[in-house]
Amino acid sequence: MTLKLPIYMDNNATTRCDPRVVEAMLPYFTEKYGNAASRNHAFGWEAEAAVEDARAQVATIIGASPKEIVFTSGATESNNLALKGVASMYRKKGNHIITAVTEHKAVIDPCKRLERDGFQVTFLPVDRYGQVHPEQVAEAITPQTILVSIMAANNEIGTLNPIREIGRICKEKGVLFHTDAVQAVGKIPIDVNEMGIDLLSMTAHKLYGPKGIGALYVRKKDPRVRLDPIIDGGGHERGMRSGTLAVPLIVGFGEACDIARREMPEEAPRLLQLRERLRQGIMSRLEETYINGHPTERLPGNINLSFAYVEGEALMMGIKDVAVSSGSACTSASLEPSYVLRALGVGDELAHSSIRFGLGRFNTQEEVDFVIEQVVKAVTHLREMSPLYEMARAGIDLKSVQWAAH
Amino acid sequence: MAYSSKVLDHYNNPRNVGSFSTADPNVGTGLVGAPECGDVLKLQILVNPETGVIEDAKFKTFGCGSAIASSSLATEWLRGKTIEQALAIKNTEIVEELALPPVKVHCSVLAEDAIKAAIKNYQEKQAARQSKEAKPEAVGV
Numbered sequence: 070m071t072l073k074l075p076i077y078m079d080n081n082a083t084t085r086c087d088p089r090v091v092e093a094m095l096p097y098f099t100e101k102y103g104n105a106a107s108r109n110h111a112f113g114w115e116a117e118a119a120v121e122d123a124r125a126q127v128a129t130i131i132g133a134s135p136k137e138i139v140f141t142s143g144a145t146e147s148n149n150l151a152l153k154g155v156a157s158m159y160r161k162k163g164n165h166i167i168t169a170v171t172e173h174k175a176v177i178d179p180c181k182r183l184e185r186d187g188f189q190v191t192f193l194p195v196d197r198y199g200q201v202h203p204e205q206v207a208e209a210i211t212p213q214t215i216l217v218s219i220m221a222a223n224n225e226i227g228t229l230n231p232i233r234e235i236g237r238i239c240k241e242k243g244v245l246f247h248t249d250a251v252q253a254v255g256k257i258p259i260d261v262n263e264m265g266i267d268l269l270s271m272t273a274h275k276l277y278g279p280k281g282i283g284a285l286y287v288r289k290k291d292p293r294v295r296l297d298p299i300i301d302g303g304g305h306e307r308g309m310r311s312g313t314l315a316v317p318l319i320v321g322f323g324e325a326c327d328i329a330r331r332e333m334p335e336e337a338p339r340l341l342q343l344r345e346r347l348r349q350g351i352m353s354r355l356e357e358t359y360i361n362g363h364p365t366e367r368l369p370g371n372i373n374l375s376f377a378y379v380e381g382e383a384l385m386m387g388i389k390d391v392a393v394s395s396g397s398a399c400t401s402a403s404l405e406p407s408y409v410l411r412a413l414g415v416g417d418e419l420a421h422s423s424i425r426f427g428l429g430r431f432n433t434q435e436e437v438d439f440v441i442e443q444v445v446k447a448v449t450h451l452r453e454m455s456p457l458y459e460m461a462r463a464g465i466d467l468k469s470v471q472w473a474a475h
Numbered sequence: 476m477a478y479s480s481k482v483l484d485h486y487n488n489p490r491n492v493g494s495f496s497t498a499d500p501n502v503g504t505g506l507v508g509a510p511e512c513g514d515v516l517k518l519q520i521l522v523n524p525e526t527g528v529i530e531d532a533k534f535k536t537f538g539c540g541s542a543i544a545s546s547s548l549a550t551e552w553l554r555g556k557t558i559e560q561a562l563a564i565k566n567t568e569i570v571e572e573l574a575l576p577p578v579k580v581h582c583s584v585l586a587e588d589a590i591k592a593a594i595k596n597y598q599e600k601q602a603a604r605q606s607k608e609a610k611p612e613a614v615g616v
Contacts, residue, residue, distance in 0.1 A: 378537060380513055380537055382539040383486070383543060386486055386539075387486075416511065417510070417511035417513075418513075454489060455537045456515055456516070456536065458537075459517075459535055467510060472509030472511075472515070473506075473507055473508070473509065473588075
């Protein structure tokens with residue numbers, strides 16, 4: 070079998086929609102196009118039934134009940150609804166929220182807005198692997214704390230947080246616990262009851278479903294979580310999120326969850342094996358290559374590596390047939406290196422040298438082997454061109470050099 | 476962001492990668508940028524002290540494709556130029572030649588800084604050498 074180029078290895082950004090998912094969605098565009106809120110004719114009933122089937126599929130993958138699923142446009146909206154909805158509803162109870170510095174911007178920015186609106190937000194630091202420790206959460210909780218929001222798995226470095234332990238602490242202290250589980254759902258087992266999760270954000274496009282549809286899990290009992298909606302209108306989704314339901318997308322989301330849940334027992338070990346093959350293949354052949362994030366407590370398909378003396382964007386140009394991401398400033402609009410890598414204490418020079426490889430359902434071993442070759446070739450080429458490599462080779466301590474920072 | 480064909484060409488076939496010995500008095504070295512900023516450019520010129528003409532130029536760059544292309548282009552332009560002509564090279568000319576987008580303009584600035592730093596280094600070395608040679612006579616007087 071010949072390789073088809075370019076190779077997609079950026080599955081933490083988004084995933085290819087599984088053809089089985091597309092197949093399931095198609096009838097809901099052209100034949101079964103009813104509005105799920107139309108209560109008085111067959112078109113509406115048919116759409117509603119499909120939505121309820123999908124709701125059950127989405128609920129099952131996180132061990133929830135279908136009534137606890139609120140469909141949204143995606144995880145950004147889910148995070149906004151969870152944070153702002155809880156803050157507004159529980160404002161009389163307290164004004165303190167706890168989160169972490171490595172959260173996705175879709176959590177950090179709503180938190181910053183809440184700060185401007187008078188809430189107090191604690192941004193917990195993380196350890197060198199990117200993990201939040203449960204004790205940190207316990208210590209940060211005050212009588213004013215209404216919500217803890219800690220992600221299940223980090224999008225850049227793949228590090229998993231001890232969600233179960235954090236959930237237990239929140240339960241003990243009577244504080245609501247939200248987790249952005251966008252990267253985790255469908256990749257690792259998640260059970261909202263076992264893990265003490267009260268609110269959970271997820272999205273379809275990270276698990277081989279369509280873009281534009283997500284969900285927020287909102288616990289219904291022990292405790293019953295209440296939310297102020299951020300979108301008002303026709304009162305859909307039990308008033309928590311108005312707007313006509315995107316039936317084809319919801320059907321696709323449900324199907325994607327169902328496939329991910331059924332195939333996880335085979336898929337997760339396969340991705341882990343591919344990831345380790347990639348990591349070992351690269352690290353055994355290139356000196357001074359470092360793992361960003363936790364060596365073992367990480368998503369099966371994610372590996373984030375820094376290649377000393379080589380800049381990330383230049384490396385991406387060198388492996389142009391492979392689609393990956395970099396934490397380098399040059400790849401960001403802000404010209405700042407990744408705030409996640411900075412939070413781990415990874416030096417800026419290594420943050421500029423980082424590449425995120427995101428393996429997914431459709432990657433093959435052949436592709437992994439091709440990527441190893443490409444990366445080794447490009448890094449070697451760029452190091453030959455790098456003054457830093459030359460200086461390090463000559464025994465110069467780069468930290469002792471007086472750089473003209475600009 | 477798509478790269479211009481000229482950036483890609485310099486990235487794929489960089490001209491004049493390498494190093495001269497800094498011990499050579501006719502070599503000027505410019506090292507600009509910082510690792511934590513994501514780009515470091517080392518640019519060297521080999522000057523004929525008789526004519527003041529840059530006979531050869533070499534570079535090594537840690538940085539993005541545009542930084543590599545800017546340095547590669549700079550070495551091409553430097554060869555055969557006099558010091559005065561080299562000092563007249565403007566970063567805007569590099570931007571234009573490589574069709575760099577606004578976000579990459581700093582790469583060209585860095586290249587211009589490296590040219591100036593290399594020339595300054597060369598001139599300082601030459602001045603130091605002349606004063607050294609001049610010293611015995613001065614003692615004689």
